[in-house]
Amino acid sequence: MSTAQPAPAREPAWSLSRSAISLWVAQGVVATVVEALVVAALIVFVPSDAGVWTVLVRWVAPVVVLVTAVVDIGVQPRLRYRVHRWEVTADAVYTLTGWLNRTWTLVPISRIQTVDVNRGLVQQLFGLATVAVLTASSQGTVRIPHLEVEVARRVAEDLARRAEQVRDEAT
Structure with missing residues (x-):
């Protein structure tokens, strides 16, 4: 068993179960909720006069969570299904x-x-x-x-x- 062996001339014939997409979406939702809760806690606890940290926590962190959510929930599960x-x-x-x-x-x-x-x-x-x-x-x-x-x-x-x-x- 080695990944150094040459690949077969064609892709393997079978995909995973379509339910795998739902599983990966659910995992993405859970990860997004956890990330959003962490960012919400940071927003509450970082003082408004913390300079650059205020901008990062209040504006950049929510955007990062949103982009990550789109990838984890909307893009990644379907891509993984197509390629595995x-x-x-x-x-x-x-x-x-x-x-x-x-x-x-x-x-x-x-x-x-x-x-x-x-x-x-x-x-x-x-x-x-x-x-x-x-x-x-x-x-x-x-x-x-x-x-x-x-x-x-x-x-x-x-x-x-x-x-x-x-x-x-x-x-």
Whole structure:
């Protein structure tokens, strides 16, 4: 498993669940609320005669929160959905992640040691799960995040079965 391997000739076939967009929007809303509360507290507690700090806190900070909110809620979730892809082929699992820094990761089926399905609290609220493909490599685990629960279960079962078959054939 190495990101140094050449990328496949085409993008992986599958997108994440569309519910991932809602999850990322919800995360953006929560982050925006926290940022707005911090800025509101600063506005209340920074004295009006604090010079440059007054201008920064009262005018610049709210604009920064607004711009961040637009990106976190309106832009980023849809971009992430369009660029995060995954596929399981006869020979490998591969993922394409990142909306600013793109990363191809390929894991040969023969390298798979364990396949897990994880569901964090937020994922549970949106009916999503992550398939974690573990290898013996020092690179660690490859994750296919934000799949519908049933899809994640089927992918994990299929990968575990095929990895076991490859191990059986090798002995």
